[in-house]
Amino acid sequence: MDATAKVAQEAGRRFEKVIQILDGHNRDRTRLVPILQAVQEEYRYLPEEVMTLVATSLGISPAKVYGVATFYSHFALQPKGKYVIRVCDGTACHVKGSQDLVDALQGKLGLGGSRKTTADMMFTLETVSCLGACGLAPAMVVNEDVHGQVGPDQACEILEGIRQQEGM
Amino acid sequence: MELQAMGEAYGKSSKHFRRRVVICAGTGCMANGAMKVFEALRKEAGDHGISLDIELDFEETRDRDGLLTKSGCQGFCQMGPLLSIEPDGILYCKVRPTDVAEIVSQTLLDGKAVERLLYPHPTTGKPCRGRHEIPFYALQQRTVLKSCGSLDPEDIREYLSQGGYRSAAKAYLEMQPDAVCGEILASGLRGRGGGGFPTGRKWEMARVQPGPKKYIVCNGDEGDPGAFMDRSVMEGNPHAVIEGMMIAARAIGADEGYVYVRAEYPLAVARVRRAAADAEKLGLLGDDLFGTGMGFRVHVMEGAGAFVCGEETALLASIEGQRGMPMPKPPFPAQCGLFGKPTIINNVETLASVPLILAQGAAAFKETGTPASPGTKTFALTGHVANTGLIEVPFGTSLRHIVYEVGGGVTGKDGRISEAGFKAVQIGGPSGGCLTREHLDLPMDFDNLTSIGAMVGSGGLVVMNQETCMVQVAKFFMQFTQNESCGKCVPCREGTRQMLALLDDITEGRATEETLPLLEMLARNVKVGALCGLGKTAPNPVLSTLKHFRDEYEAHVHRKVCPSRVCKALMTPAIEASLCKGCTLCARKCPVGAIIGERKTAHQIDPGKCIRCGACVDACKFNAITGA
Numbered sequence: 001m002d003a004t005a006k007v008a009q010e011a012g013r014r015f016e017k018v019i020q021i022l023d024g025h026n027r028d029r030t031r032l033v034p035i036l037q038a039v040q041e042e043y044r045y046l047p048e049e050v051m052t053l054v055a056t057s058l059g060i061s062p063a064k065v066y067g068v069a070t071f072y073s074h075f076a077l078q079p080k081g082k083y084v085i086r087v088c089d090g091t092a093c094h095v096k097g098s099q100d101l102v103d104a105l106q107g108k109l110g111l112g113g114s115r116k117t118t119a120d121m122m123f124t125l126e127t128v129s130c131l132g133a134c135g136l137a138p139a140m141v142v143n144e145d146v147h148g149q150v151g152p153d154q155a156c157e158i159l160e161g162i163r164q165q166e167g168m
Numbered sequence: 169m170e171l172q173a174m175g176e177a178y179g180k181s182s183k184h185f186r187r188r189v190v191i192c193a194g195t196g197c198m199a200n201g202a203m204k205v206f207e208a209l210r211k212e213a214g215d216h217g218i219s220l221d222i223e224l225d226f227e228e229t230r231d232r233d234g235l236l237t238k239s240g241c242q243g244f245c246q247m248g249p250l251l252s253i254e255p256d257g258i259l260y261c262k263v264r265p266t267d268v269a270e271i272v273s274q275t276l277l278d279g280k281a282v283e284r285l286l287y288p289h290p291t292t293g294k295p296c297r298g299r300h301e302i303p304f305y306a307l308q309q310r311t312v313l314k315s316c317g318s319l320d321p322e323d324i325r326e327y328l329s330q331g332g333y334r335s336a337a338k339a340y341l342e343m344q345p346d347a348v349c350g351e352i353l354a355s356g357l358r359g360r361g362g363g364g365f366p367t368g369r370k371w372e373m374a375r376v377q378p379g380p381k382k383y384i385v386c387n388g389d390e391g392d393p394g395a396f397m398d399r400s401v402m403e404g405n406p407h408a409v410i411e412g413m414m415i416a417a418r419a420i421g422a423d424e425g426y427v428y429v430r431a432e433y434p435l436a437v438a439r440v441r442r443a444a445a446d447a448e449k450l451g452l453l454g455d456d457l458f459g460t461g462m463g464f465r466v467h468v469m470e471g472a473g474a475f476v477c478g479e480e481t482a483l484l485a486s487i488e489g490q491r492g493m494p495m496p497k498p499p500f501p502a503q504c505g506l507f508g509k510p511t512i513i514n515n516v517e518t519l520a521s522v523p524l525i526l527a528q529g530a531a532a533f534k535e536t537g538t539p540a541s542p543g544t545k546t547f548a549l550t551g552h553v554a555n556t557g558l559i560e561v562p563f564g565t566s567l568r569h570i571v572y573e574v575g576g577g578v579t580g581k582d583g584r585i586s587e588a589g590f591k592a593v594q595i596g597g598p599s600g601g602c603l604t605r606e607h608l609d610l611p612m613d614f615d616n617l618t619s620i621g622a623m624v625g626s627g628g629l630v631v632m633n634q635e636t637c638m639v640q641v642a643k644f645f646m647q648f649t650q651n652e653s654c655g656k657c658v659p660c661r662e663g664t665r666q667m668l669a670l671l672d673d674i675t676e677g678r679a680t681e682e683t684l685p686l687l688e689m690l691a692r693n694v695k696v697g698a699l700c701g702l703g704k705t706a707p708n709p710v711l712s713t714l715k716h717f718r719d720e721y722e723a724h725v726h727r728k729v730c731p732s733r734v735c736k737a738l739m740t741p742a743i744e745a746s747l748c749k750g751c752t753l754c755a756r757k758c759p760v761g762a763i764i765g766e767r768k769t770a771h772q773i774d775p776g777k778c779i780r781c782g783a784c785v786d787a788c789k790f791n792a793i794t795g796a
Contacts, residue, residue: 030507032489033472037431071491071654072472074431090393091594091630092550094644129475129648131432132396134550134628135196135245135557144434146199 017042018050022057029058032068036075045076081117081124083162085142087155090130092137097151101138102127104152108159122166123159171337171450175328181224182329187234187276188254189220192317194241194403195435197248201265202238205249208265210236212272224325234276240404240439242317243558244304247287250317257298260285290554290576290585304555307574309536311544312520313397313560316404321439324446327407333452335526336414340458348419349375352522355530356542361387361478361515362599362625363701364541364614367522370512373502374420377510384416384425385506385513387483388440391430391475392597393648394628397546398516400558402429402436405520406443410466412519414457415526416512417464424465426487426506428477431470441468475652479700480505480513482654493654494700517546517627537563541613551630552579552589564611567593567603571631578633589633592716596625598645598652599705601712602638621712623705637734638717639724643671645709649702660703663694667710676737679725688714736782745770747792754784754793 021038025031035054040046046069055062069075087093087101102125106112109123117124133139136148140155147158182188191197191206213220213234220236242250247261251271258281260271267285274280286295287302299305319326327333339348353368374382386409390398402409413425427444429437444466447453455463469487477483477492484506486492505511521543525533534542541563547570550556554576561570571578571593580586593603601622603610610616617623632641650664670687673679691707691714698704714721723729730738743754743763748770755763755771762778765771773784773793785793 030487030489033486034469037470037472068489068491071493072474074471074473091597091628091644092394092556094393095551095630095632095636095641128432129391129652130393130395131195132390132399132430133195133199133245134394134396134548135248136199137550137556139199146195148196148199 015050015053018053019057022054027057029060032058032060032065033072036065036069040075045079048077078117079121081122083122083142084124084126085140085159086126086128086131088131088133088137088139088141089127090132090134090137092134093130093139096137098127098138100152101140101150101155105155105159108156122168171328171333171452174325174450175330175332178224178325178329182235182326185221185232185235187256189234189236189276190239190252190254190318191236192240192242192248192250193238194245194248194317194400195433196241196245197250198435200248200262202249204265205251205263205268206236206238208268209271212268213276216272216277218272218276224323237320238322239318240316240321241400241558242404243313243400244302244555245557246555247557252298252318256281257300259287259296259298259302261287303576304557304559304574307561307569308559309544309562310560311524311536312401312408312517313404313546313558315408316400319405321404321406322442324407324443324450327405331527332407332523333411333414333447335523336411336418336452337458338526339415339418340460340462343418345375345419345421348415348526351530352419352525355525355533356540357518357521357525357533358541358614359515360517360521360545360624360627362596362623364624367514367518370502370514371416371419373500374422374510374512377420377503379509380421381424381509382417382420382422383506383509383511384413384420384422385483385487385511386413386425386427386516386519387478387480387513388427388429388433388436388516389471389478389483390433390516390626391478391652392599392626392628394550394594394597394630395548395626397548397558397627399430399433399436400546401516401520402433402440406436406440407447408520408523409440409516410443410447410453412514412522413466414453414464415522416514416519418462420510420512422512423463425467427466427468428483428487429468429470431472437468437470444468474654475648476654476700476702479702482700483513484511491654493656494702496699538611538613540615545612545624545627547627547629549575549629549631551594552633552636553577553631554579554585563613566609566611568608570612570629571608575631578631580633581635586633590631591634591636592632592638592641594630594632594641594709595628596623596708597628598649599623599701599708600625600628601708602641602716604716621708621715623708625705635732635734637675637730637732638713638720639671639675639730640734642710642713643668643675646671646706649706653702653706657697657699657703659694659697660699660706663690663698664703664706666690667694667707671710674721674724675730675735677724677728681725683725684714684721736780739780739782739785740775741773741778741780741782741784741793743771743773744792744794747790749790749792751789753789754787757783757787759783 051065052062055065218233220234251260251263296302349371357367358364474492477486479494481495482492501511537543546560577585578589646668653660655661691710695707750768762774
């Protein structure tokens with residue numbers, strides 16, 4: 001098999017899952033948001049070619065899919081790191097010092113400005129508007145794990161813990 | 169009736185248990201390791217020969233040792249993981265897996281309480297045995313939240329055993345749609361999502377619309393920072409929400425419904441999905457409700473992270489697969505909503521109240537609360553307050569009661585209760601305003617709060633102490649609405665951006681004489697000109713803080729001073745030589761090398777180099793560096 005065929009086969013395998021998702025939603029264009037959510041779960045972001053495929057399959061323009069994907073904050077058009085750290089910046093967390101957490105983690109990870117993901121693709125640092133765990137303010141979530149009443153030191157400890165686990 | 173029989177069977181078999189242990193499995197307690205406690209407890213009890221069942225067996229008739237279940241959020245999140253033991257009436261706080269051995273040997277075997285795990289009374293310090301002794305619970309009136317935290321949200325039979333789905337059965341079997349609307353109208357129930365529009369009137373509007381296709385949508389897109397009551401209801405009693413939707417569907421003649429849940433609430437999504445599926449399995453949802461031939465189906469949809477989708481018309485656009493942008497009203501969704509059909513959108517808490525109203529009657533519902541705002545309201549009490557968590561009190565309760573009695577008082581920077589600490593309470597999130605000392609005795613209801621420029625909103629109550637800068641608070645909310653503005657209308661898209669820029673000027677020392685009048689004028693224009701609720705209420709935090717804390721704004725603008733010493737740009741750190749020990753810690757922390765001085769001699773700050781980051785103030789252990 002030559003290289004091009006291999007790439008094509010690889011791509012076909014990648015799209016298989018997308019087709020399954022589309023079929024699962026009966027290719028119903030009103031189900032666009034759940035479809036994109038499922039796609040994102042698969043790829044951890046929305047690759048451009050997948051969005052085009054979704055558009056064609058639903059019979060809508062790629063611009064429309066792009067418009068929806070960029071409107072909602074949950075959709076990422078860039079790949080995210082293996083560990084997504086989300087610091088809650090709701091009112092309760094904010095008044096209890098969530099910014100200090102962000103500053104501390106940014107310092108540790110060497111992130112800042114528009115850079116949200118580390119170069120080794122291990123960590124992505126984001127803020128979210130409210131996790132609804134206000135009684136635990138300030139709170140942060142690493143992938144699915146919620147940590148409550150976190151100070152800057154603890155945040156860095158959690159980070160170090162992951163790094164050790166990853167052998168970094 | 170079959171359902172009733174199932175409920176009774178559940179009630180009967182649960183009586184065979186000598187004890188019931190309930191572990192709070194709300195988000196807060198889960199984050200603190202509630203499930204580890206659950207597993208440890210099962211194992212430890214087994215080692216002592218106590219069998220803790222985790223599921224009810226209907227066939228079983230002999231007496232059993234205990235039943236171990238999970239519950240939804242019990243509201244006292246800060247003290248979690250919570251564990252309650254009935255019928256002993258014991259509530260344990262901050263339970264760790266290492267405490268489990270003692271709980272089993274002392275409480276489960278001997279019936280004695282483990283004192284160190286009890287909540288200490290905030291004033292007397294005496295351990296409180298159970299909820300009735302804990303002021304945080306004893307001073308509330310929990311109705312909507314009553315079952316949250318006691319019943320197992322993942323077992324429909326328990327909801328049935330507590331009379332669940334009987335209000336829905338009544339609505340379908342004994343009442344006509346106009347009577348259902350009439351009952352809700354007579355109860356005076358007002359929408360708990362923020363605006364307080366009478367629910368019965370909204371339903372009536374949809375009921376009279378012609379056509380066979382109508383929708384019920386439950387708005388579970390609670391995005392207000394600082395509010396989480398919808399989350400708790402969806403996690404703790406999801407069947408109440410589904411039942412409320414069924415009743416609403418009967419009232420307007422809908423056969424399909426959506427629950428739109430924030431994706432940030434994965435547990436709520438899972439529990440509502442499970443509840444809908446279980447109800448469908450029992451035929452409570454489906455094509456033939458209670459043998460009437462009427463159908464109703466519920467879909468659960470996850471949001472995708474857009475605050476504006478809390479706005480009715482934007483939420484509908486999102487369900488339709490569009491960008492979640494609002495539309496001008498009228499037409500109202502009740503006339504022309506989802507896919508162009510009449511649609512009722514109600515908040516989670518509103519829908520969860522509906523079965524209660526049908527069960528007890530409108531007149532009984534009106535006995536609580538104030539004449540114009542009947543019933544109770546859940547508030548998310550957070551910020552600088554001793555007991556943070558979810559509370560429910562009748563409308564008309566004063567702020568003083570909530571903050572000082574239920575909340576246990578205001579805390580200072582060190583987390584201890586400080587008598588003089590109270591500064592303000594921000595209510596209703598980015599749509600709301602501030603309440604100050606002078607409002608402490610105001611009976612809180614929809615109209616009283618609107619009259620002073622605040623609103624119930626989603627019910628977030630953020631207590632702030634003297635160390636909070638009100639300009640920063642206004643800026644925080646403005647940043648939020650500016651981020652979340654969908655950009656469709658100019659007043660909101662550009663107005664919030666400019667307001668934020670003006671607030672930046674104020675906190676960073678660039679403001680002039682013109683800044684405040686300009687900010688005020690802009691705020692009023694956005695309020696009038698914006699298309700939807702997000703934009704119309706976005707200026708509220710600014711207007712409200714300007715009204716109540718104008719002197720604080722003026723200090724920033726005219727004297728370039730932040731009275732709460734929060735705005736770093738307005739601080740010029742200085743070292744008090746008599747207090748400085750020359751430990752060099754500040755010099756090492758200073759990122760620009762602005763601090764000079766020899767070891768063990770007083771240091772100095774070079775004002776030319778200083779970037780006013782405040783790192784030195786935080787670093788100094790001797791309080792020798794002041795910020796102003």
